[in-house]
Amino acid sequence: MSLDKLTSLQSSGPRSSGPQTHRHPRRIPSWLLPVGLALGFLAVFALLFGSRLLPALEVHTAPVVTLRQTTEAAAPTPVTNETPTASALPTGPLLFQASGWIEPDPYTTFVPTLIDGIIHEVHVLEGQPVTKDQLLATLIDDDAKLDLQQAKQRVASLESKRTAHCATIPVLEAEQEAARKKVAAEEALLAELQDSARRLSSVSSRAVSEMALTQAKLQVTRQQAAVAEAEAAIPGLDAQIAQIEDQRVAIDNEIHEAETDRDRRQLALDRTTITAPMDGIVLRLHAAPGRKRMLGMDDPESAVIVELYDPQKLQARIDVPLNEAAALAVGQPVKFTTDLLPDLSLTGTVSRITGEADLQRNTLQVKVAIHNPDPRLRPEMLVRAEFYNGGSSSSSLPNSELRAPTSNSRLALYAPQAALFDRSGKSAKAWLAIDGHAELRSVTLGLEERDDHLLILDGLHSGDQLILPPHTKLSEGKRINSTSQP
Numbered sequence: 028m029s030l031d032k033l034t035s036l037q038s039s040g041p042r043s044s045g046p047q048t049h050r051h052p053r054r055i056p057s058w059l060l061p062v063g064l065a066l067g068f069l070a071v072f073a074l075l076f077g078s079r080l081l082p083a084l085e086v087h088t089a090p091v092v093t094l095r096q097t098t099e100a101a102a103p104t105p106v107t108n109e110t111p112t113a114s115a116l117p118t119g120p121l122l123f124q125a126s127g128w129i130e131p132d133p134y135t136t137f138v139p140t141l142i143d144g145i146i147h148e149v150h151v152l153e154g155q156p157v158t159k160d161q162l163l164a165t166l167i168d169d170d171a172k173l174d175l176q177q178a179k180q181r182v183a184s185l186e187s188k189r190t191a192h193c194a195t196i197p198v199l200e201a202e203q204e205a206a207r208k209k210v211a212a213e214e215a216l217l218a219e220l221q222d223s224a225r226r227l228s229s230v231s232s233r234a235v236s237e238m239a240l241t242q243a244k245l246q247v248t249r250q251q252a253a254v255a256e257a258e259a260a261i262p263g264l265d266a267q268i269a270q271i272e273d274q275r276v277a278i279d280n281e282i283h284e285a286e287t288d289r290d291r292r293q294l295a296l297d298r299t300t301i302t303a304p305m306d307g308i309v310l311r312l313h314a315a316p317g318r319k320r321m322l323g324m325d326d327p328e329s330a331v332i333v334e335l336y337d338p339q340k341l342q343a344r345i346d347v348p349l350n351e352a353a354a355l356a357v358g359q360p361v362k363f364t365t366d367l368l369p370d371l372s373l374t375g376t377v378s379r380i381t382g383e384a385d386l387q388r389n390t391l392q393v394k395v396a397i398h399n400p401d402p403r404l405r406p407e408m409l410v411r412a413e414f415y416n417g418g419s420s421s422s423s424l425p426n427s428e429l430r431a432p433t434s435n436s437r438l439a440l441y442a443p444q445a446a447l448f449d450r451s452g453k454s455a456k457a458w459l460a461i462d463g464h465a466e467l468r469s470v471t472l473g474l475e476e477r478d479d480h481l482l483i484l485d486g487l488h489s490g491d492q493l494i495l496p497p498h499t500k501l502s503e504g505k506r507i508n509s510t511s512q513p
Contacts, residue, residue, distance in 0.1 A: 083508040084500055088460050088492040092441040092480055122354045122414045127345030129408045131336035139330040140320045141298045153312045157303045164314050164332050166299040175296050178289035185285055189278040196271055203264040210257040217250040307335040341400040345412045346390040361395045362413045374398050441480035446493035458494035458501050460509040465501045
């Protein structure tokens with residue numbers, strides 16, 4: 028009997044004598060699993076793409092009209108070569124406003140290490156003012172000192188080698204002088220023997236024997252050989268002296284190379300001390316004791332110690348919307364406000380307009396030089412810029428002259444009144460057709476009206492498509508099929 032049967036007998040009590048019935052567990056039909064998966068897939072598909080399967084609502088749209096307005100200035104703004112001061116606020120009409128950021132003018136100064144190494148000490152902190160040649164940081168210089176000492180020793184060794192090598196030149200020169208004197212002595216003796224032989228030859232053969240005459244001639248021949256031998260020693264000495272001079276030149280060249288290497292080692296040691304190249308303020312600090320600085324890395328800031336900027340040379344980079352960019356001009360007066368200095372108005376002029384617009388933000392960036400910036404200003408602070416009429420083309424641009432425009436044109440947006448609803452004062456609402464869906468937008472209205480179109484101050488962009496009535500069936504995100512109104 029199995030354990031399962033014993034357990035069932037104990038739980039059921041005494042075994043009855045009647046027939047027993049066995050109950051089998053009910054099994055789930057196998058076709059329910061694929062049916063459930065199919066129903067789940069259909070539910071997910073309906074949740075994700077159900078709106079696309081339903082028919083789209085047919086609507087009529089009308090575009091936001093963009094017009095260029097011209098504002099005549101009361102009087103031309105005179106252009107002078109004087110630099111405006113911070114208190115000289117622009118006097119021309121306000122054209123438009125835009126936001127931007129403070130940054131160094133014209134760029135940030137990076138102070139790198141010129142050799143690879145490990146930071147030993149850092150002597151400045153972020154925001155700290157520094158002066159030119161002030162110590163910023165030092166690298167560990169033990170290896171550099173040893174390299175310099177080795178280079179100096181090599182120079183000294185080569186100089187000693189040159190001195191020892193050239194010490195034999197005076198000895199050779201003395202031998203050379205002795206050889207010349209010996210040649211002179213041998214030549215004098217040769218002359219004497221030649222005279223004796225000549226005299227003997229002129230005497231009668233009866234007075235001088237044949238042997239004596241022969242011996243005199245042999246002595247002359249022997250002396251000639253001695254003169255030639257003495258003369259042959261001089262070129263050998265000259266060659267030795269010339270060889271020593273050539274070797275001295277080679278040693279001199281080695282000394283020059285060693286001196287160059289010594290100077291390079293000295294320069295490497297000097298470069299372990301990093302100093303400020305200018306007066307300014309520490310913008311960012313990239314160094315810390317024990318941190319390595321490397322020149323040959325892919326990271327462009329791998330060798331930078333600090334970033335400096337001149338607090339007296341600041342500019343603002345302003346993102347100007349493209350519908351206002353037509354009013355920009357180099358030399359245009361600008362007034363700034365910032366939350367840091369709410370009671371102070373800063374002034375500047377447009378210094379340059381960048382060469383490329385921002386496609387994502389639909390803006391054009393301009394650089395505005397700030398006149399007499401406040402010492403409390405810091406890069407990356409947000410500012411609000413007001414652009415005024417009175418700009419002039421820069422004389423540094425080719426084929427241009429300084430001029431002051433007397434008028435300005437700007438873009439204005441107008442929306443059809445029929446597309447606006449829930450109007451209350453200067454506010455209203457409108458339905459927009461965006462990527463095949465309806466979107467509710469709140470807009471700010473102006474006072475001007477043209478041909479059943481109202482001036483829009485905020486909330487819409489040039490080219491937006493507004494949905495015309497009826498709006499009863501519209502809802503946020505509803506799928507629509509738009510048709511432009513003829």
